[in-house]
Amino acid sequence: MNTYKHAIDNLFPDDDDQRVAALGRYQVFNDEPEPVFDRICELACNMFNVPIAHISFLDEESELVKSSMGLGEQVIRVDRSMSLCAITVLNGSSTVIPNALMDERLAGHPYVYGEFGLRAYAGAPIISNDGYIVGTMCLVSREVRDFTGHEVSLLEGLARIVAEQLELRLENLEHNNRQKSIQDRLMASEARLRCILDTMADGVCIVDENGTTTYINQMAGQIFGVNLLQMQNRSYNDSLWINLRLDGSVLPIDEHPMYTMLKTAAPVYDREIGVARPEKDTFYISVNAVPLFSDQNELSGGVCTFIDVTARRKLMKEKDDFISIASHELKTPITSLGASLQLIKKMKDNLSSPMVPKLIELANESMERLNSLVGNLLDANNINIGALRLNSKAFSIYEMIDACCRQLRIAGEYRLMITGDCSLRMYADQERISQVVINLINNAVKYAPESKVIEINISTQDGMAKISVADQGEGIDIEKIPYLFDRYYRADYKSLHYSGLGLGLYISADIIRRHGGEIGVESVPGQGACFWFTAPLSDQ
Incomplete structure (x- = not known):
């Protein structure tokens, strides 16, 4: 072969x-x-x-x-x-x-x-x-x-x-490669855009011409507590959530910024609305809505950006309430002081009258009250600008507390007991620590009027001096405890009104933090409340 x-x-x-x-x-x-x-x-x-x-x-x-x-x-x-x-x-x-x-x-x-x-x-x-x-x-x-x-x-x-x-x-x-290259670049561009949108502090929502959501970024999902799939099954004005005006009334659909934008094909800026969700707190958002147009210049949808302004609105309300309260609180001692001075003026030719000493005492009390209110305002402002300064020195904790209790003991209405280790000394700003102690004692008197015994205990905790002020009153509702040290927060007792600017505990907390200590409260409803704080011990 x-x-x-x-x-x-x-x-x-x-x-x-x-x-x-x-x-x-x-x-x-x-x-x-x-x-x-x-x-x-x-x-x-x-x-x-x-x-x-x-x-x-x-x-x-x-x-x-x-x-x-x-x-x-x-x-x-x-x-x-x-x-x-x-x-x-x-x-x-x-x-x-x-x-x-x-x-x-x-x-x-x-x-x-x-x-x-x-x-x-x-x-x-x-x-x-x-x-x-x-x-x-x-x-x-x-x-x-x-x-x-x-x-x-x-x-x-x-x-x-x-x-x-x-x-x-x-x-x-080659056509497929070009298309793939274009698609790859488009996908990369979309990925970069999504990455940018997902790192934005603003919520972003894209809707079609019918108002149906086609995209939300991470912040939008975070604010609303939903994901894209859940949003796609919803509209901006459905029955699951209730949109509100700022005064709390229901927002009509034709006032919703998204509706206005889609209806007029014109942008809407900085429109604030409230959103009430079932079994959740109402929150507030500031909305910007801008229309999107097709190549034929027809409305094809819109982009909505929004931020959660709940904290801002809460702060604005707190400030408004504070201004109202501060005006009232300042007006009372000023009015009393003015009345006392007017009466003294009328009696200037008869200074031997038994009324003069009483009027002078009333004027002094009004001045002290006015001075206390102004002091709190100045302290709060100094805290905001970081200008609250400390002048630390060693002092006897017992002597400091005893001086704080003296005026209240003179009144004879309350029994103040100082217990614990009375030999301990503290290294801190004595005037500021006294301010904290007086504030805690006054709070016990104000919010537990039926408690005639107030115990101030001196001890140590984790190498720090610890001072506790306990009353035998009704205690504090557990839901109020997290807010007690917030600025402008004013707790009430059985719906009764108490004077004050809501700054005492806020200032006290800042004073203690500046000393490197801690402040807190322990309370069981019906069994009284115990406010406490820690500050550095003196090694002398």
């Missing part, structure tokens, strides 16, 4: 590297089916009355029979040394072998001398736009036959159709 010994080197044209690179552009050298090539092969079999037609591509190592008629449905790979397609590529033009048994190039070739029985072959080059032969349009017969010049011309026409299909494929690949 003959053995095929054709030299492989003879099958490589000089520009084979460039040719293979040109083939690679089409991304066709793979096992994926190409129906359009199958139809061309079927057409070739019918046109030339041959049993086998195939379209092959040749890379640096093998021939890939990409599509065929008469060779089965599978993609076939042939070593390049066995490839008849390689001969056509080497020739650089159409190759016709009418009798393979008589062709020296195929001596011993297994396709000719084996079971396959190839007898005649015709191959037309498939040429790329830049002139490289990347494959062949082939005809195979098991009988000896010649192909006329007209038939070869027709075969070359089919090869050109395959080349055109390759170019269309390349255009489609």
Whole structure:
């Protein structure tokens, strides 16, 4: 039996590297089916009355029979040394072998001398736009036959159709790559935009022309307590939440900033509304809503940005309440002082009257009250600007507390007990610590009037001096405890009104924090309350 010994080197044209690179552009050298090539092969079999037609591509190592008629449905790979397609590529033009048994190039070739029985072959080059032969349009017969010049011309026409299909494929690949590149850039841009939006301190909500939510950022979900899916099933004015005016009344739909924006196609800025949710606290938001337009300048939706202004509104209300309270609190001693001075003025010619000492005492009390109120205001302002200064020194805790209790003991209405370690000394600003103790004692008197015994205990805690002021009153409601040391907070007792600016505990807490100590309260309703604080011990 003959053995095929054709030299492989003879099958490589000089520009084979460039040719293979040109083939690679089409991304066709793979096992994926190409129906359009199958139809061309079927057409070739019918046109030339041959049993086998195939379209092959040749890379640096093998021939890939990409599509065929008469060779089965599978993609076939042939070593390049066995490839008849390689001969056509080497020739650089159409190759016709009418009798393979008589062709020296195929001596011993297994396709000719084996079971396959190839007898005649015709191959037309498939040429790329830049002139490289990347494959062949082939005809195979098991009988000896010649192909006329007209038939070869027709075969070359089919090869050109395959080349055109390759170019269309390349255009489609390039189009898809461009689209993918655009899509990738768009997705990257959207990802960057989402990242920016999700790091914003403002809530962002995008709606379509019907007001349906299509996007919310993380802050919007945080403020509303929902996710995008939940928001998509809602509108800005549905029955699940109630939108409110600032005065607490229900906000009509035509006053909602989102409705106004969609209705007028004009932006709305800094519109504050309240949102009441079932079983949750009402919160307030400041809304900006800007319309979005299509390429045809038609309203397509809108972008809504908003911030939670609940804390701001609470602070504004606290300030308004504080101004009202402060005006009232200041007016009382000023009025009393003015009345006392007017009466003294009328009695200037009769200073021996028994009323004069009483009026002077009343005037002094009003002045002390006025001085206390102004002092609290100044202290609160100094805290805000960080100007509250401490003048620390060592002093006896017992002596300081005893001095604080002296005036209240003189009145004789309350029993003040100082217990604990009376030998302890503190290193702190004595005047400021006295201010805290007096404030805690006054609070016990004010909010526990039925408690005639107030116990002030001196002890240590974690290496600090600890002073506790306990009463035997009704105690403090547990829901009020977290707010007791807030600025302007004024607790009431059984709905009775008590004077004060709501600054005492706030100032006391700041004084203790500046000393590096802690302040707190322990209370059980019906069993009294115990306010306590810690401050540095003296090592003297």
